[in-house]
Amino acid sequence: xxxxxxxxxxxxxxxxxxxxxxxxxxxxxxxxxxxxxxxxxxxxxxxxxxxxxxxxxxxxxxxxxxxxxxxxxxxxxxxxxxxxxxxxxxxxxxxxxxxxxxxxxxxxxxxxxxxxxxxxxxxxxxxxxxxxxxxxxxxxxxxxxxxxxxxxxxxxxxxxxxxxxxxxxxxxxxxxxxxxxxxxxxxxxxxxxxxxxxxxxxxxxxxxxxxxxxxxxxxxxxxxxx
Numbered sequence: 001x002x003x004x005x006x007x008x009x010x011x012x013x014x015x016x017x018x019x020x021x022x023x024x025x026x027x028x029x030x031x032x033x034x035x036x037x038x039x040x041x042x043x044x045x046x047x048x049x050x051x052x053x054x055x056x057x058x059x060x061x062x063x064x065x066x067x068x069x070x071x072x073x074x075x076x077x078x079x080x081x082x083x084x085x086x087x088x089x090x091x092x093x094x095x096x097x098x099x100x101x102x103x104x105x106x107x108x109x110x111x112x113x114x115x116x117x118x119x120x121x122x123x124x125x126x127x128x129x130x131x132x133x134x135x136x137x138x139x140x141x142x143x144x145x146x147x148x149x150x151x152x153x154x155x156x157x158x159x160x161x162x163x164x165x166x167x168x169x170x171x172x173x174x175x176x177x178x179x180x181x182x183x184x185x186x187x188x189x190x191x192x193x194x195x196x197x198x199x200x201x202x203x204x205x206x207x208x209x210x211x212x213x214x215x216x217x218x219x220x221x222x223x224x225x226x
Contacts, residue, residue, distance in 0.1 A: 001089055001163075003037040006060070011226055013044045013058050016092070016169050019220040021050025025094045025172050030157070032092045033078045034165040039063055041082055041091075046072045054225045074131065076138035077159055084142050090165025095157035096176035098183055108152045109178035111197040112185065116178035118149055118171060120202030129155035150175050167208075170216045 004012075012034050020026045026049050033043040044058045059071050063082045067075055078091045102109065106127060111120035126144045130137070141159065145151040149171045150160040158175055162168035186192070197205065 001035065001038075001086065004034060004089070006036060006042070009034045009036055009042045010057055012165055013042050014052050014054065014056060015221050015224050015226055016090075016165050017044040017049035017052050018224055019169055019217075020092065020094055020172060021048070023173055023176075023220055025092075025096045025176060026050070027095060030092075030094045031072055031075060031078075032094075032165060032168070033058075033061070033075070033090065035082055035089045036060070038086075041078060043071065043075050043078060046070055073133050074138075076135055077132055077141050080135070080138040080142035081145060081159070081161060085145075085147075085161065087163060088161045088168075090162050090168035092160045092165075092168045092172045093157070094160065094172045096172065096179065098179035099152055099158050099176055100155065102179045102182055103152050103154045103156070103158075106154060107182070109175070109182040110192065111178075111202045112181050112195060113178070113197075114205050115174035116181060117197055117202040117205035118174050119178060120197060120199065120206065123148055123150040123152050123158070123175065126151055126153045126156075128153070131156070162213075164213075166217045167213050169220060170213050173216060173220065 016032045028048045031044050033041045035041045040060055042058045043061055045052050045056050059068055081091055108123045108125050110122050111117050124144050126141050132138050152158045160168050160171040
């Protein structure tokens with residue numbers, strides 16, 4: 001994966017943070033990061049993402065080693081994922097409300113529609129409602145994620161990843177929409193196994209061509225000050 005220019009990464013992280021907040025995928029809590037190279041990444045400023053100002057710097061964090069002063073404890077999750085997944089260039093820690101509600105039932109959304117296909121057959125569940133405050137916990141979340149695009153944390157939101165931070169943000173939006181559909185299906189009293197996409201249907205639908213990611217990124221960042 002090519003190294004990312006530090007100034008460009010800082011701007012990208014700020015835009016992503018504000019987009020997540022505007023979309024209702026984060027509140028006072030949550031954070032996002034972009035990989036700089038094999039050894040470092042930039043994480044957004046340690047405050048509500050919707051309040052991060054244009055030009056406000058994030059922190060440069062080592063992939064391996066102690067967190068720098070002032071960096072939020074759960075940024076350990078980003079470190080653990082970047083260590084395990086060379087294909088990941090961006091990480092989002094968010095609190096999508098429908099994903100969170102569904103997770104309290106120890107459920108994650110099934111692949112029932114186009115956006116849900118990206119997590120087929122369903123995103124894994126980290127079955128622990130506690131905040132991540134240790135390296136061992138962070139490694140557990142990263143292991144639960146495996147090769148998936150998202151991991152849901154019971155009663156505690158989700159983590160999404162992508163080859164770029166733009167993709168990770170789009171996956172956060174897709175995940176919340178998949179949870180919306182799942183809750184609608186459950187509310188209708190339909191079988192949880194009814195009308196789930198087949199593995200082949202999901203594989204064919206979860207594509208990145210046709211400016212799929214670019215269009216959603218444009219939608220989510222429209223009007224951003226940077």
